[in-house]
Amino acid sequence: MASTDINVKLSRLYHLAQKFNNFYLTGFQKGDIRPFLVEGEQVGLVKADVIKQLQRYPEIFCIRNCEFTNQGIVELNPAFRDYAERTKQVDIVLRDLRSKGIFSALQGWRDEYYEVKSEYRSLLKMDRSATPLFGVRKYGVDINGYVQHPTQGLCIWLQQRSNTKETWPGKWDNMVGGGLSVGYGIKETAVKEAAEEASIPSDLVKNLVSAGCVSFFFESEQGLFPNTEYVFDLELPLDFVPQNADGEVQAFELLPAKECVERVFTQDFKTTSCPVVIDFLIRHGYITPENEVHFTQIIELLHVPLQSLYTYKTLLEQKQKVKQQQNQSQQQSHLANNIKTIENGHNNKDATINN
Template sequence: MSKFMNLARKFNCFYFNGKCDLQHCRPFLVCGKQVGVMQARVVEAACRHPDVFQMDSSGMISMHPSLTTYEERSARINHVLSQWKEERLFVTLKGWRNECYEVRTGFADPPLLKMDRSAACLFGVRQYGVEINGYTRHPQLGMSLWLQRRALSKPTWPGKWDNMVAGGLSVGHSVLDTALKEAEEEASIPAHLLANLRSAGSVSFYFESERGLFPNTEFVYDLELPADFVPHNSDGEVDIFELVPVNQVMERIFTPEYKTTSCPTTLDFLIRHGFINSDNEPRLPELVELLHIPLHYLYSQSSSQSPISSN
């Protein structure tokens, strides 16, 4: 097994751990359609709120069908989460964000409810973000990537190396808007350079940590920068930026100092630009498949009941 393949199994640890079945976790449905996956410890806590969650005979957990609107569902789940937070039931809720996340059956579908971002991993809700590979063809260093070291104050992955710009999609922002906003806040990229921002696809992977489940999709952008441009942080979320030649990036991603869940976007860049290829990775197609696992196809359960109104 190559180093790259090992890394791909690490950020896809939930996809590979063989626990993605009904014995270990339950599909979580809203309005008759699957939106997430719940581990046993979360199922146990949820079953103490039968007015909010109900389990059907096949073992699937649904939000109670009496909760018929976006507002009702959001308010009731927020109430439950606040209680869990108070009870210190789940470590992830210590990092309460006061920033909400929309829950949908598919990315382009209408939102069914919102919940605090810190709770999404308890329900195995797919999370979407944007990441920008900032790169330059440097006259001395050759092709190089701008990496950021995350601030020590960040609630997740403090002090770890990360792609130049990264941010979660939250309520009310489009994908491109989020990319532009984060590029300005995190790296102070001026508008005339952002004109070169190019959409380059997405990566999908399924990570698990002590906090919970992370079925993540990142919208990937490439931004070529002039060799003399230096990003600087405006919002306090970045410690430092460093311009790292590609051959060093290909070593740093394997260190514990690199944020595991940022590796898919970095690997995707290295593959798309030819630095990882069939010569240095004999299992290239398998590696590429592991950067795009079928998250949207995995969440395919629906209840036998007719779906409830999703307004």
């Protein structure tokens, strides 16, 4: 393939990166989008259509303007003081909304829970299907299974999701992937999913290599997906063929890197798995600054700074700190004026005595 041909084909990657970051690039400018706060810390973002429904549950969700920033916020009732109570009260609302069939996201209810966390602690858990409604940050693991073929070079294993999957049914996907459910760690999840989805034996899975993470902010008709995926690479023997064990995969296919790129561009590939494939191909030297004119922009869109987008508490504290400083300054000024008044009084009294 001529280098110019590669350049023309791979330039499509930039448009794909924009697609799986559609909310990050344009979503904040559309409509009423409010921070979702629990215990004073931002854990999500809520759009206007969800806010409209949450207004029906005022004893659970407080929808108001912050007194310090005057920004609209959605806050879980502060009266719910512990993890269990917060989980229970939110679950009541979600089950009620599910029974009414208002949101398509809740049709994928699976009794699988994700943690809703601030930067340092878990505040409650929520059914996986509901997290897009609240713009809750989600975490998952992905395994890039690959081989170095003697004649075709770098080849990558892909899976085709079962047609019965609640999300992205029938789409092509990374060889192994799964969300971080309550009670499971990152490496633990990777090992579990490797066994369930691809029957990778322990003597091979021990060779998993941590390869960092990707992050992006996607929006679909189901809601918001501020996702961080922990990535692992796994070089496999030429004679290994993945076999599904949990009924969630209908096929596997080993593709040369060139064909894998073409597959990613199709509508048959799961959009939110594209970042992992692109990241892998960059790290393994298939996508380079020489054959991709938007190389640096793509790198940035594979590592969206989600942490800095969920900083409402920090902003609020800054506002409070400024107000406190202003109050202290006013108090000090008032004290200085009082002292000056007292001193002037003494001076006037001394002047009278001397006269």
